[in-house]
Amino acid sequence: MADKRKNRLRLWVQLIWTALTNGYAVGFVKGTIFKGPSKAFCVPGLSCYSCPGALGSCPIGALQAVLGSGRNKFGFYVLGFLLFIGALLGRFVCGWLCPFGLVQDLLYKIPFFKKRKNLPGDKILKWMKYVILVLLVILLPLLVVDFVGQGQPWFCKLICPAGTLMAGIPLLAANENLRAAAGSLFALKAVILGLILLLSVWVYRPFCKYLCPLGAVYGLFHPIAFYRLKVDTDRCTRCGACQKACKMDIPVFDKPNSMDCIRCGDCVRACPVHAITSTLSHKKTGR
């Protein structure tokens, strides 16, 4: 009973956070976006700043904007923000605060004849998010520039399904001019979004596992992040119940602070001997 309550708590936090950070309801009706000063600030999750409701900025979009501006070769502001959130929470953001993570969580709840935790080739596919981070988020915006020295947000342009879902579709639905301008690029992004959404019914959070550059950044901080999981080695029997419960398929008893962990807490609840705890402390009493 308590377990179910905690599971619901995560869903409620995800829903409330998504509504709070995308609370400009007028934008959805008029097909416009919010233009207030709060948009100078980043939100922790992958939340497109062109979503009609968005009140803040996506850190990945913001990083590409700064690096591609032609004025900055290093995004102190956005990287500082990512360092701060990463060092404090790590991928807790993915599990609890990311709107696109919420979408994938809800899709995975749809009954399907056989659910999978991973795709075949999972170990190699996991590296794709790091390639995307380095290539599309950092290098291309910095190096591929036009005649005035400005780069483009390549990740947003070619891949980001959150942008298509949260910004592209609502804006095109409500704005006739934008609808008329949509062409092959929108079709490509719609196909990518469709594939990811379909896959999410079958596989748990495929975008987070294999493609998300924001999750890749936050995951790098897990060995040092303040918010962490701890395994009491005296209690742990290595029964594997934690890995069985983990939808990201992490052997938590062995790697409680794996870079792929989204801190959903399923393992904490599944442990029959209560050996796993989430903590803000770095005291070494376990793994």
Added chain:
Amino acid sequence: MKKGLQKFLAAALAALGLIMMVGGGIFGGEAAIVLQKAIYVCLECIGIG
């Protein structure tokens, strides 16, 4: 106690570094770049640009 103090100092220094990094970025005009980008519809993000 001494180890605790060392840890606290390391964390405080890291926090100070981060604050300086973010502050430097804001005063260097990066927040303005983000705002400028975010208050107009990002055509690339929605699949038009």
